Amino acid sequence: MSIYDSLNPRQKEAVFCTDGPLLLLAGAGSGKTRVLIHRIAYLIEEKKVNPWNIFAITFTNKAAGEMRERVDNMIGYGADKIWVSTFHSACVRILRRDIDKLGYNKNFSIYDTDDQKRTIRDVVKSLMYDKKMFTEKACMNTISTAKEQYMSVADFKEDAKGNFRLEKMATIYEKYQKQLETSNALDFDDILYKTVELFEHHPEVLEYWQERFKYIMVDEYQDTNAVQFLFVKKLASKYKNICVVGDDDQSIYKFRGADIRNILDFNSYFPDATIIKLEQNYRSTSNILNVANSVIRNNSGRMDKTLFTENGEGEKTAFSCYEDNYKEAEGIAKIIKKLSADTSNYSDFAVLNRTNAQSRVFEEKFMEYDIPYKIVGGVSFYARMEIRDIIAYMKLVHNICDDQAMKRIINVPRRGIGLTTIDKLNSYAIENGICLYDAACSVGKISDIKKAAASKILSFVQMIESFRDIAESGKVSELYAKILEETGYVENLTIEGTDEAKDRIRNIEELNSKIVNYEENASESNLDEFLSEVALISEVDSLSSDNAVTVMTIHSAKGLEFENVFLSGLEEGVFPSYIVTEYGDDEEIEEERRLFYVAATRAKKRLFISVAKKRAINGMTQYNDISRFVKEIDSDLLDLAPSFSKTSNISQIRSVNSYSSTAIKPANPMMTYKEAKEENPLEEGLSYKEGDRVRHIKFGLGTVKSITPVENDYEVVVDYDKHGVRRSYASFAKLKLEML
DNA sequence: CCTACTACGCTTTTT
DNA sequence: GCGTAGTAGG
Numbered sequence: 001m002s003i004y005d006s007l008n009p010r011q012k013e014a015v016f017c018t019d020g021p022l023l024l025l026a027g028a029g030s031g032k033t034r035v036l037i038h039r040i041a042y043l044i045e046e047k048k049v050n051p052w053n054i055f056a057i058t059f060t061n062k063a064a065g066e067m068r069e070r071v072d073n074m075i076g077y078g079a080d081k082i083w084v085s086t087f088h089s090a091c092v093r094i095l096r097r098d099i100d101k102l103g104y105n106k107n108f109s110i111y112d113t114d115d116q117k118r119t120i121r122d123v124v125k126s127l128m129y130d131k132k133m134f135t136e137k138a139c140m141n142t143i144s145t146a147k148e149q150y151m152s153v154a155d156f157k158e159d160a161k162g163n164f165r166l167e168k169m170a171t172i173y174e175k176y177q178k179q180l181e182t183s184n185a186l187d188f189d190d191i192l193y194k195t196v197e198l199f200e201h202h203p204e205v206l207e208y209w210q211e212r213f214k215y216i217m218v219d220e221y222q223d224t225n226a227v228q229f230l231f232v233k234k235l236a237s238k239y240k241n242i243c244v245v246g247d248d249d250q251s252i253y254k255f256r257g258a259d260i261r262n263i264l265d266f267n268s269y270f271p272d273a274t275i276i277k278l279e280q281n282y283r284s285t286s287n288i289l290n291v292a293n294s295v296i297r298n299n300s301g302r303m304d305k306t307l308f309t310e311n312g313e314g315e316k317t318a319f320s321c322y323e324d325n326y327k328e329a330e331g332i333a334k335i336i337k338k339l340s341a342d343t344s345n346y347s348d349f350a351v352l353n354r355t356n357a358q359s360r361v362f363e364e365k366f367m368e369y370d371i372p373y374k375i376v377g378g379v380s381f382y383a384r385m386e387i388r389d390i391i392a393y394m395k396l397v398h399n400i401c402d403d404q405a406m407k408r409i410i411n412v413p414r415r416g417i418g419l420t421t422i423d424k425l426n427s428y429a430i431e432n433g434i435c436l437y438d439a440a441c442s443v444g445k446i447s448d449i450k451k452a453a454a455s456k457i458l459s460f461v462q463m464i465e466s467f468r469d470i471a472e473s474g475k476v477s478e479l480y481a482k483i484l485e486e487t488g489y490v491e492n493l494t495i496e497g498t499d500e501a502k503d504r505i506r507n508i509e510e511l512n513s514k515i516v517n518y519e520e521n522a523s524e525s526n527l528d529e530f531l532s533e534v535a536l537i538s539e540v541d542s543l544s545s546d547n548a549v550t551v552m553t554i555h556s557a558k559g560l561e562f563e564n565v566f567l568s569g570l571e572e573g574v575f576p577s578y579i580v581t582e583y584g585d586d587e588e589i590e591e592e593r594r595l596f597y598v599a600a601t602r603a604k605k606r607l608f609i610s611v612a613k614k615r616a617i618n619g620m621t622q623y624n625d626i627s628r629f630v631k632e633i634d635s636d637l638l639d640l641a642p643s644f645s646k647t648s649n650i651s652q653i654r655s656v657n658s659y660s661s662t663a664i665k666p667a668n669p670m671m672t673y674k675e676a677k678e679e680n681p682l683e684e685g686l687s688y689k690e691g692d693r694v695r696h697i698k699f700g701l702g703t704v705k706s707i708t709p710v711e712n713d714y715e716v717v718v719d720y721d722k723h724g725v726r727r728s729y730a731s732f733a734k735l736k737l738e739m740l
Numbered sequence: 741c742c743t744a745c746t747a748c749g750c751t752t753t754t755t
Numbered sequence: 756g757c758g759t760a761g762t763a764g765g
Contacts, residue, residue, distance in 0.1 A: 059754040088755045112755085188755050223754075256753060355751055357757095377753095411741095418741050536755060555752050577751050595752080618750060619756040 003074075004038060007031075014243075014276045015039045018047055018215070021236075021270035022243040023263070027307040028292070028601035029283030029561065032245050036217055037070045039243065040082065043215055044075055051078035055213040057232070058086055059220050061537060063559065067219070083213070087228055088188065091195040092532050095186070098205050102198060107399050107528060109185040110535035114383070115404040116140060116187045123175045126430070129168060143173050147189035148225040148257030150196060153177055182435050184401040192227045199234045210238040220559075221246030221266075225257035233269065240270065248303050249296050252555060252595050254587075264303065281307045281601075283561055285314025287637055288607050292600040295632045299590045316639040317607040319630065324614040325358070325569070329365040332566050332610065336549060337369055339564065346372050348563035349549040352599050354575040357617070358568060362551045376552035382534060386489075386504040387511055391534060393483045394476075397467045398527050401435035410440075410460060413492045417456050424448045425457070437464070463487075476530050477515050484508070554599040565603035567596075570611045571624035596629045609638075688737045694718060 004012055011031060014024050015038045026032035036056065043049040056071075058064045068084045075082075083090065096106055111119065120139045124131055146156050153174045160166035180187065186194060199206040216236050218224065221244035224232070236242035244266065251260045267273045281289055289307050296302070322328040336349050351362055356377045366373040381387060389412055395405040411417045428446045429439035443449055443457045463486055470482050484490055490508060493501040518533070519525040550562070569575055576584075576592035600607060609630060615622050688694050692704045702718040 061754085063754080086755070110755095113753090191755080220754080252752080253754075255751080256755090357750090360756095414742085416741080420741090553752065555754085558754085579751055591752095616756085 003041065007035070007038060008280060010276060010278050010280070011035050011038075014278070015042050017243075017274050017276065018043055018049075019241055021240055021266075021273040023221075023266045023270075023273050023275045024243060024245040024278065025263075025275065025303055025305055026245050026247055026278040027281060027305060028247065028250060028598070029281040030278035030307070031282055032219070032278060033067065033070070035278070036067065036219065036243075036245060037074055039217070040071055041074050044078065049215060051075070051081040053212065053214040054217075055083045055090070055215070055235075056085075056217045057090065057219065058084070059223055060559075061086055061089075063219060064089075086536065087231070088191050088536050089532070091191045091231070092536065094195050094205075094209065095191070095198065096528065096532075098198060098202070099194065101202050101205070102194060104181070104186070104194075105184045105399070105401075107184070109183065109395050109399045109402040109405065110191070110532065111180065111183075111185045111187045111404065112535060113140075113188075114388070115185070118404055118407070119179055119183075120172070120176055123172055123179060127168075127171060127175065129172070133165075134168065134172060139169070139172055139176075142169050143176060144189050145257060146173060147187075147193045148227055150193060150227045150230055179403070182401065182433065183403045184399050184435075185404070189227075192231060196227055196230045196234065199231070206234055207238075209235055214239045215241045216243070218242070218244045219246075222248050222251035222260060222263045223253045223258040224262050225259055226262075229259070229262045242270065247305075249299075249305070249594055250558065250598050252558065252591060252598055254591050264301070277305055279305060279307055281309040282311070283604055284309060284601060285311050285605065287314045287316055288600060288603050291317050291607060291633050291637050292597050294634045294637065295593060295600070295629050296597040298632055299593050301590075315606055317609055317633070317637055319638045319640050320608070320610045321626075322610060322612045325361050325612040325616060326365070328568055328610050328612045329361040330369075332362070332568065332608070333365045333369040333371055335566075335608065336371055336564075340371075344547070346547050346549045349566070350557065350560070350562040350564070350602065351549065351551045351566045351568060352554045352557050352602065353552070353568055354554060354577060354595075356553055358574075359551045362568075366549065366551075372546070372548040373551055374546060374548045376550060376556050381507070381510070382537065384504075384507055386493075386507055390480070390483060390489065390508065390511060391531075393467065393487070394479065394527065395531060396437065396464060397471050397479065398531055400437045400464075400468075403429075403436045406436045406440075410436075410457075413487060413489055415456060415460065417453065417460065421449060421453045421457070437461075471527055475519060476525055476527055477512070477519055479527065480512060480515055554595050557602050558598055561602055561604055563604050564606045564608070565599070566608045566610065567599050568610050569615070570609050570627040570630050571615065572627055573622065573624045574615065574617075575627055575629070593629065692737055694737055 004015060007015060011034070014022070014035050018039070024032065024035065026035070040054060040056065043054060044051055056064075056067060058067060064084050064086050071082060071084060072079045085093075092110070095104075095108070099108060100106055117136045117140065120136050120143075121131075124134050124136075124139065151159075153170065156173055157167075157170040160170040180190065199209075213235055216232065218232055223246075232242065232244075244263070246263050248260055248263050251258055251263070254260065267275065284292075286309050289309055293307065320328075320331060322331055332351060336346070340346055340349070351359075353359060353362075359375050359377070363373065363375060382391070389409060392402075392405040392408040395402050396409065399405075407422070410422060424446060425436060425439050425443070428448075429436050432439070439446070440457050440461050443454045443461075446454075449457070466486070467479060467482060470479050490505055493505050493508075515530070518530055522529065554567075567575075572581055575596070576589060580588045580592055611624075611626050611630070613623065615624065688704055690704050690707060694702060694704055705717040705719050707716050
């Protein structure tokens with residue numbers, strides 16, 4: 001009896017296939033992490049591979065942490081020698097060793113999205129470009145996309161030739177990159193980009209890491225972008241022992257540069273690659289899988305793969321249609337209340353939304369119904385103002401050229417250094433091609449700055465210098481204590497005395513315990529490593545095991561599983577998102593469809609799908625169609641009317657699953673799919689006919705192209721003046737005849 | 741130099 | 756419908 005006996009034949013095959021390139025197509029819930037762990041064990045125990053030579057790459061710290069733990073549990077000797085790490089933290093380690101070869105200093109700062117945004121803002125301003133035309137968002141997107149594709153400033157310029165806007169973008173990219181160099185800082189994309197650049201220009205460095213990592217494994221491979229692929233490809237090009245695990249159907253990060261072709265074309269990059277499919281699902285019932293399958297099969301260009309399970313049929317997916325999003329949240333709250341009555345096990349439930357904004361109502365209703373819940377997402381701990389401020393002090397001490405850190409704290413807490421003074425410092429720095437702090441050091445030479453202001457700046461510089469002395473000799477916690485003491489940060493908050501200020505003080509204390517905790521766990525505590533860790537951490541990583549319902553976006557739910565899953569807001573314009581339905585192409589619709597697939601396959605036992613006829617979004621009220629994804633589900637997989645319909649129809653007879661037969665009777669009767677269709681306008685007939693001008697609540701004026709009767713309703717095709725041709729159900733669209 | 745008000749602008753977000 | 760960012764006024 002060996003540890004490998006518990007694996008199914010396909011899984012075994014994957015574990016034993018250790019040499020040469022391997023593509024593991026692992027469907028949702030097919031036990032891929034298990035396979036990876038067993039594969040590592042097999043490499044070490046049977047193939048006598050040195051743990052030192054194994055590298056497992058994940059996307060999230062959470063995934064890395066989980067894998068680390070499971071590896072440690074399974075493998076005794078040498079487990080700690082295996083690199084289990086995210087792309088970014090691996091690259092940071094590689095860069096800390098050799099980035100000086102690219103002209104950066106080894107104590108580089110890591111700029112997060114906010115630092116990036118501010119830098120871009122400064123750049124656009126200094127170029128005097130129209131900030132309406134070159135919004136931070138657009139610039140960030142452009143630069144990020146370029147870097148994700150390993151496109152240099154020079155390449156970008158070349159491509160931009162003749163295009164006015166792109167040429168300006170190229171200038172922004174160039175200046176932005178210059179600014180980062182002056183600040184000795186890398187943004188998230190640079191971390192990958194610079195590593196690949198290092199490999200490319202310094203073969204001896206690449207050689208070193210190729211020898212180090214003879215066996216490479218990449219999890220969630222469908223989410224890799226071009227530069228990540230280059231990184232992996234270069235590392236693996238010598239020994240070619242590369243195993244990638246992914247599921248093309250679960251690729252949901254295209255908007256962040258993930259390139260699905262990396263998985264679809266894997267065997268053209270590695271011609272002799274073995275391909276193994278894991279198609280047995282151990283998580284969900286077949287009814288749930290079939291819901292997922294019936295939707296995802298509408299995508300083209302998938303790898304051929306069909307999930308099956310031996311878990312039994314299970315219950316049908318309950319479909320409910322509510323009056324509005326408040327009733328929807330309330331209905332879900334009631335079902336949870338009912339279902340958890342015996343067990344009180346709230347952690348078995350998850351509400352998955354398309355957008356974060358949808359969470360709000362659930363928060364309200366769960367409070368009202370006394371259901372413990374936790375909302376994933378929102379402002380992360382390290383994004384809080386006070387935490388960023390303190391960290392900015394540390395970052396400046398660590399890397400004196402970090403201009404964003406400098407700008408953040410030069411007058412925080414208030415020390416009378418105003419915007420005009422900072423502007424003067426800034427122009428001096430730009431003129432001389434130096435960083436802000438260096439400019440501050442020679443403030444005496446800047447004639448524009450008056451004596452009074454100059455002395456304030458000098459005392460700031462002196463303070464930072466004293467911090468640097470501590471950082472040289474002491475621990476992170478000592479530096480932290482010194483910073484708080486000298487700046488009087490907490491005192492300022494205490495004087496404020498508001499509840500908000502008290503919260504902030506608590507957060508600062510929390511930061512202290514995080515630092516202490518770090519020092520206890522890290523092998524050697526240094527500022528360098530601490531700051532890297534902080535920069536690359538995210539709050540979602542600490543998913544606690546509270547007894548609470550989880551409310552989150554589908555994106556954050558990836559990789560998780562729950563007994564009961566509620567998918568809310570299955571409406572056109574919500575899911576799929578209006579951005580895609582209005583401006584997107586087929587590919588983007590397919591990504592939304594994959595998102596639905598990911599969402600549905602999170603459920604183990606029961607899946608609930610709901611829509612609201614009326615939804616309050618961004619301060620407006622919208623009336624949306626039922627999502628196309630619902631219509632794609634085979635209707636016999638759906639329980640259309642869980643017991644409480646007000647009219648008797650066949651759907652009542654069909655509702656025989658266990659939860660609905662226990663007759664949950666909401667105070668406000670839910671609307672069912674059929675009712676929604678019936679409610680209107682069959683009895684009176686439609687007020688409009690083909691060729692009429694009608695008004696849609698969202699799309700405005702349009703001309704009716706055709707009206708087709710369907711079961712209990714009409715499908716109306718309208719050519720809208722502003723939004724083009726759209727089809728909707730008459731009962732949902734509530735079209736009004738436009739009187740002339 | 742700091743505070744208060746208005747205007748704007750909205751998907752998803754592993755790092 | 757809310758949070759942020761930029762501007763005007765004290």
